[in-house]
Amino acid sequence: MQKYSKQTRLLLAVDCIIFGFDGDTLKILLIKRSFEPQKDNWSLMGGFVQPKESLDQAANRILKQLTELQGVYLEQLHTFGNTKRDPIERTVSVTYFALIDINKYQTQLSKDYHAEWFPLKRVPKLIFDQQEMVEAAKKRIRYKAAMHPILFELLPGKFTLPQLQTLYESVFNTPIDKRNFSKRVLATGLLIKQNDKDKAGSKRGAYYYQLNMQNYYAKFQAFMNFIPNPDSLLH
Amino acid sequence: MQKYSKQTRLLLAVDCIIFGFDGDTLKILLIKRSFEPQKDNWSLMGGFVQPKESLDQAANRILKQLTELQGVYLEQLHTFGNTKRDPIERTVSVTYFALIDINKYQTQLSKDYHAEWFPLKRVPKLIFDQQEMVEAAKKRIRYKAAMHPILFELLPGKFTLPQLQTLYESVFNTPIDKRNFSKRVLATGLLIKQNDKDKAGSKRGAYYYQLNMQNYYAKFQAFMNFIPNPDSLLH
DNA sequence: TTTATTTGTGTATTGAGTACACAAATAAAA
DNA sequence: TTTTATTTGTGTACTCAATACACAAATAAA
Numbered sequence: 001m002q003k004y005s006k007q008t009r010l011l012l013a014v015d016c017i018i019f020g021f022d023g024d025t026l027k028i029l030l031i032k033r034s035f036e037p038q039k040d041n042w043s044l045m046g047g048f049v050q051p052k053e054s055l056d057q058a059a060n061r062i063l064k065q066l067t068e069l070q071g072v073y074l075e076q077l078h079t080f081g082n083t084k085r086d087p088i089e090r091t092v093s094v095t096y097f098a099l100i101d102i103n104k105y106q107t108q109l110s111k112d113y114h115a116e117w118f119p120l121k122r123v124p125k126l127i128f129d130q131q132e133m134v135e136a137a138k139k140r141i142r143y144k145a146a147m148h149p150i151l152f153e154l155l156p157g158k159f160t161l162p163q164l165q166t167l168y169e170s171v172f173n174t175p176i177d178k179r180n181f182s183k184r185v186l187a188t189g190l191l192i193k194q195n196d197k198d199k200a201g202s203k204r205g206a207y208y209y210q211l212n213m214q215n216y217y218a219k220f221q222a223f224m225n226f227i228p229n230p231d232s233l234l235h
Numbered sequence: 236m237q238k239y240s241k242q243t244r245l246l247l248a249v250d251c252i253i254f255g256f257d258g259d260t261l262k263i264l265l266i267k268r269s270f271e272p273q274k275d276n277w278s279l280m281g282g283f284v285q286p287k288e289s290l291d292q293a294a295n296r297i298l299k300q301l302t303e304l305q306g307v308y309l310e311q312l313h314t315f316g317n318t319k320r321d322p323i324e325r326t327v328s329v330t331y332f333a334l335i336d337i338n339k340y341q342t343q344l345s346k347d348y349h350a351e352w353f354p355l356k357r358v359p360k361l362i363f364d365q366q367e368m369v370e371a372a373k374k375r376i377r378y379k380a381a382m383h384p385i386l387f388e389l390l391p392g393k394f395t396l397p398q399l400q401t402l403y404e405s406v407f408n409t410p411i412d413k414r415n416f417s418k419r420v421l422a423t424g425l426l427i428k429q430n431d432k433d434k435a436g437s438k439r440g441a442y443y444y445q446l447n448m449q450n451y452y453a454k455f456q457a458f459m460n461f462i463p464n465p466d467s468l469l470h
Numbered sequence: 471t472t473t474a475t476t477t478g479t480g481t482a483t484t485g486a487g488t489a490c491a492c493a494a495a496t497a498a499a500a
Numbered sequence: 501t502t503t504t505a506t507t508t509g510t511g512t513a514c515t516c517a518a519t520a521c522a523c524a525a526a527t528a529a530a
Contacts, residue, residue: 003323007283009244012316012327046243049503051325055316079314079329081247081290088238090286092247093312094327146458162477165484187517202476204526228518397508414510415488437507439495463488 011091014058015046017137018067020102021154023163025119026170027102028134030126032114036090038127044134045113046093059096064201066113069108071228073099073153078136085129096193097137099153145171147223149190152211160198160206161185172227180228188224189215246326249293250281250365252372253302255337256389258398260354261405263369264302264336265361267349272323273362279369280348281328294331301348305340308334308388313371320364332372334388380406383459384425387446393431395441396420407462413469415463423459439451 018029032045045066049058055076064070081092102117103129110116118124123134143153151167165181185191192212197205253264268278280301284293285360290375296310309331316327337352345351353359379384386402387394400416426433427447 004246004283004326007246008286009286010247010286011239011242012245012247025459048239049245049316049327051245052318054318055314055327076313078311079290081293081329083287083289092284092329094316127377147426160477177520179476181519182478183480184518190339197477199527202526203528204475204477206477225518395508412489412491413508417509418511419487432508434496437495438497439506439508441508460487 005223011089012049013093014055014061014062014092015044015093015095016066016074017044017095017097017134017142018063019097019099019137019154020105020117020200021151021167022117024166024170026154026167027117027119028116028123029105029110030115030124030135031110033127034113034200041127042118042124043127044095044130045115048091049094055094059094059098062105063096063098063129066110066115066142067098067100067104069104070073073100073150075122077133077140080133081088082129093133095133095136097140099141099150100157101154103156128134142171146227147225148220149188149216149224149226151226152190152216154199158194158198158208158210160201160208162189162206163198164209168227176227184226188219190219239265245252246321246324247284248281248326248328249284249290249297250279250328250330250368251294251298251309252279252330252332252369253298254332254376254389255339255340255352256386256402256405257352259278259401259405260274261389261402262354262357263358263372264301264340264345264350264352266345268362276362277353277359278362279330279365283326284329285311289330290401298331298333301345301350302335303341304335304339308385308408312368312375315364315366315368322363324374328368329358330371334374334376336389336391338391340470377406381462382460383455384423384451384459384461386461387425387451393429393433393443393445395442395443397436398433399444404445409462411462417446419461423454425454457464 022029029045030042031045032040045062047058047062047065049055051126054060059074060070063072063074079092079094083090085091085093089224120138126134141150153172154167155163161182164185165178167174168181169176176183190212191209194208194210197207199222254385255262255264265277266280267275281295282293282300283299284290288296290311295305298307298309299305312330312332312373314329318325320326320328355373360366362370376385386406389402390398396417399420400411400413400457404411406432426444429443429445432442434440
């Protein structure tokens with residue numbers, strides 16, 4: 001079945017940048033690499049693309065391997081192919097970024113991989129060109145979140161407006177006026193107010209909201225400004 | 236040097252979606268495939284990634300092979316990796332899209348490849364999953380052009396406002412009010428009015444403009460609305 | 471019962487986007 | 501040479517969205 005016989009074949013890997021939000025800070029999940037080269041150094045979760053799986057399948061497999069999660073938000077980011085990025089043998093890496101509800105992540109599962117969550121501002125030194133991958137992912141999540149409601153993927157099914165606002169403030173690293181924020185967000189028609197409150201986060205308690213999934217899917221591609229002055233915040 | 240010895244290696248290709256604007260219609264450049272499978276069918280310009288070149292280098296090489304052009308706008312689009320996309324042997328394809336000034340393209344060069352420009356609305360049947368690649372490129376160029384001034388890459392160094400407007404109308408397939416368009420575009424500070432006019436396009440003649448390159452590079456990443464109601468036009 | 475903390479809400483102002491029409495230039499035709 | 505046809509270039513009023521800004525309500529903890 002090999003008919004392009006004169007061509008060189010290359011190793012192909014998938015690396016995942018996995019985002020999570022702990023209610024205060026945007027974080028990514030890293031593992032301690034279990035094999036050489038760079039054994040025991042911090043690294044993205046990744047793996048080689050297998051002969052019978054597509055890239056998307058590989059990314060989902062790799063994500064599941066570490067988190068046991070399926071059906072989460074996963075998007076292809078960029079493909080990195082410098083000839084010397086892996087010193088052992090040329091490997092081209094297709095990166096994906098994932099947005100998961102950090103509460104669904106079982107800490108226990110990460111033991112095999114010695115995984116840990118790191119705040120985006122304190123990411124340790126990573127192997128190969130993975131620093132660059134994380135930078136690209138950071139840029140992309142901001143870019144996309146400035147106009148599309150992807151950040152809900154980081155929250156549990158029920159969340160409060162203060163939680164949502166903290167998330168946006170954390171991703172864009174800027175304070176937002178809460179009156180304008182709630183006006184803006186509620187105006188999208190994406191949220192349904194619940195009758196119960198989250199009593200844990202504050203004395204007074206804050207009403208829960210849920211996504212209106214119908215509107216969410218319908219409007220996902222539309223441009224929506226969730227934050228003031230996106231221009232100045234993206235770089 | 237092969238130490239990941241148990242892993243399968245794959246063919247990796249680069250395919251280019253090359254956009255050009257003839258003053259009236261947005262087009263892409265296609266070639267007649269010169270080898271089996273699907274010999275003589277319409278196809279994107281592409282090629283295999285060579286052992287000693289990066290992906291960007293491969294894309295530039297392939298673009299130059301067909302157009303003799305260098306230093307043009309070239310951006311990685313998406314990587315396609317379904318296992319069966321190439322029936323002969325699994326090949327993963329990294330796609331790039333290019334924006335070129337169609338006037339700089341030497342028709343003669345295309346003879347070897349039997350290349351032809353096709354209006355985006357009348358793209359012929361393409362091999363493998365290239366239809367999908369073109370769709371992705373179309374979507375991306377619109378998405379990006381709605382907010383960043385990339386379409387200037389399709390025009391010659393000197394151009395008129397009516398030409399620019401026709402380009403936007405063609406890309407977004409919508410009529411635009413010219414008073415509002417010129418206000419919008421000139422407000423960006425990206426254009427420098429020249430003293431001479433293009434007499435070819437009309438009786439009265441239209442003033443030429445040139446890009447203010449300093450502002451262009453400085454503001455490239457900023458969000459700028461060039462078209463009314465981008466929402467409704469992107470899908 | 472007092473205090474401290476966090477939630478929830480409204481209004482006035484500014485600025486950007488939008489709709490809309492007519493005069494100026496000139497090549498081509500009469 | 502005059503007339504006609506075509507295309508360029510410009511201004512204003514209106515609407516709506518973005519923004520700045522402050523205080524009362526709720527309640528757990530002291």
